[in-house]
Amino acid sequence: MILKKEIGRRRTFGIISHPDAGKTTLTEKLLLFGGAIQEAGAVKSNKVKKGATSDFMEIERQRGISVATSVLAFEYNGIKINILDTPGHKDFAEDTFRTLTAVDSVIVVIDVAKGVEEQTEKLVEVCRMRNIPMIVFINKMDREGKDAFELLDEIEQKLGLTVTPLSFPIGMGYDFKGIYNIWEKNINLFSGDPRKDIEETIEINDLNTPELDLLVGEKAAHLLREELELIHGIYNPFDKESYLEGKMQPVFFGSALNNFGVRELLDCFVEIAPKPRPKQSNTRLVHPEEKEFSGFVFKIHANMDPKHRDRLAFVKIVSGIFERNKAYLHVRSNKKMKFSSPNAFFAEKKEIVDTSYPGDIVGLHDTGNFKIGDTLTEGEIMQYKGIPSFSPEYFRYINNADPMKTKQLEKGIDQLMDEGVAQLFTLEMNGRKVIGTVGALQFEVIQYRLEHEYGATCSYENLNVYKACWIEPEDLKGLEFKDFLRVKNKYLAKDKRGHLVFLADSSFTLEMTQQKYPKVKLHLVSEYK
Numbered sequence: 001m002i003l004k005k006e007i008g009r010r011r012t013f014g015i016i017s018h019p020d021a022g023k024t025t026l027t028e029k030l031l032l033f034g035g036a037i038q039e040a041g042a043v044k045s046n047k048v049k050k051g052a053t054s055d056f057m058e059i060e061r062q063r064g065i066s067v068a069t070s071v072l073a074f075e076y077n078g079i080k081i082n083i084l085d086t087p088g089h090k091d092f093a094e095d096t097f098r099t100l101t102a103v104d105s106v107i108v109v110i111d112v113a114k115g116v117e118e119q120t121e122k123l124v125e126v127c128r129m130r131n132i133p134m135i136v137f138i139n140k141m142d143r144e145g146k147d148a149f150e151l152l153d154e155i156e157q158k159l160g161l162t163v164t165p166l167s168f169p170i171g172m173g174y175d176f177k178g179i180y181n182i183w184e185k186n187i188n189l190f191s192g193d194p195r196k197d198i199e200e201t202i203e204i205n206d207l208n209t210p211e212l213d214l215l216v217g218e219k220a221a222h223l224l225r226e227e228l229e230l231i232h233g234i235y236n237p238f239d240k241e242s243y244l245e246g247k248m249q250p251v252f253f254g255s256a257l258n259n260f261g262v263r264e265l266l267d268c269f270v271e272i273a274p275k276p277r278p279k280q281s282n283t284r285l286v287h288p289e290e291k292e293f294s295g296f297v298f299k300i301h302a303n304m305d306p307k308h309r310d311r312l313a314f315v316k317i318v319s320g321i322f323e324r325n326k327a328y329l330h331v332r333s334n335k336k337m338k339f340s341s342p343n344a345f346f347a348e349k350k351e352i353v354d355t356s357y358p359g360d361i362v363g364l365h366d367t368g369n370f371k372i373g374d375t376l377t378e379g380e381i382m383q384y385k386g387i388p389s390f391s392p393e394y395f396r397y398i399n400n401a402d403p404m405k406t407k408q409l410e411k412g413i414d415q416l417m418d419e420g421v422a423q424l425f426t427l428e429m430n431g432r433k434v435i436g437t438v439g440a441l442q443f444e445v446i447q448y449r450l451e452h453e454y455g456a457t458c459s460y461e462n463l464n465v466y467k468a469c470w471i472e473p474e475d476l477k478g479l480e481f482k483d484f485l486r487v488k489n490k491y492l493a494k495d496k497r498g499h500l501v502f503l504a505d506s507s508f509t510l511e512m513t514q515q516k517y518p519k520v521k522l523h524l525v526s527e528y529k
């Protein structure tokens, strides 16, 4: 009974956006509504400051903040909301992709002036492929920006979404008068005073009422009536089922900085956003309501205090009740483990908890047993699917710069890879180690952390690789596969899990290789089935 009730009141989601669109500001305003923080400015931005790519203190600062903001939980009208942080910086995109495996829905923030930007496109594509329900929030309406209809068009075209506005702006920038809330049928007038937490709302059940003209002026009222008519003509009315299936995306307009349109977004969110959803494992679909606990690791944070080799593994609870000090099976190692001090996350602090429910995230202290993607159960042998590795974009040989510290280097590399900072490939030909990353920044992060946390020094050497492709032979003993192994030997490597990978040096090579060996399938994602 209690399990069902707790599941029903949980909403776990992520906010995605291109850097600077307003993710941090919106998060902060949502927390203010939940009473989880008292003042603006309490949530620190986790972005890497511009031009800070070689400033290691900046990297550490960012890491420190991202522990504090990894999970922000608060209560709003009896609903327990968990916001999972997603780094906007493209060099940390892989982190964000993994976090998206642990959310049940997302809010996409778009800057009204900049429209759809590169990172938004990539992240929305991942959500679309997984049918994750999305709500769009168009931010910075207090500034001059694109015409609302034009922007809705752009969102449909570039992001491949089917939108339906649930609110609509009255004017914009200098002329921004407020928002008509189509969902609640009322008007919210813009005062431009960010200290006003809750704006005054005025019920408008009949758009033809002269009160509207008095409130926003005749011209704006006339335009609004026309625009709303147009909306009814162009866009399908909101349908909750379609939204939950990822087939329709409601849109809200507002200004996070001015705390405007945020309450409307939140009220609608708690009403329509999905509670924790079932998740596919390699053996079956697991439902949150099942009695037995299960969950998976989607993020690992390591060594915040270099004096203690301590890591925090973030586990999303998929089913059952997680209990402190109960023995759970770590499926990959087939070992039972107990956790005496699991952390639950609140706005900005973490606390030890005795029980947690599906949708919640628990932070488990770990001395090096966990890898991203690991599954915990009460004994069932199964593995949650859906945490893929993508081909890195940058590749370099990593060399040991201090032969006296070989062990430290190996341990450091091993742990950083488990944490998901980068991927390691070992060449079949000569055992040399290659590091692959999503962004150039990671090489510096690795070098810095190896030195400061493990006392090891490394150097890099360039390597011409375009993409890493995971290999799926149709027939292991087939002649074609044998020939492929012989001819391409120089370009073959094993990833950290021992899977065979082909390191293609150009898109041309990749294409030619695939043509020559059609029975050897090459995949740019590790989890291709």
Ligand code: G4P
Pocket (backbone or CB within 6 Å): 017, 018, 019, 020, 021, 022, 023, 024, 025, 026, 045, 047, 088, 139, 140, 141, 142, 143, 254, 255, 256, 257, 258
């Ligand atoms: P991010 O997490 O998505 O990267 O964005 P963040 O919230 O940090 O916002 C980026 C910038 O946009 C910030 O300004 C923030 O104040 C501003 N901003 C956010 N929402 C609104 C809005 O509704 N209207 C306007 N006009 N600006 C908005 P900054 O100058 O880069 O930083 P700060 O010094 O203000 O913190």
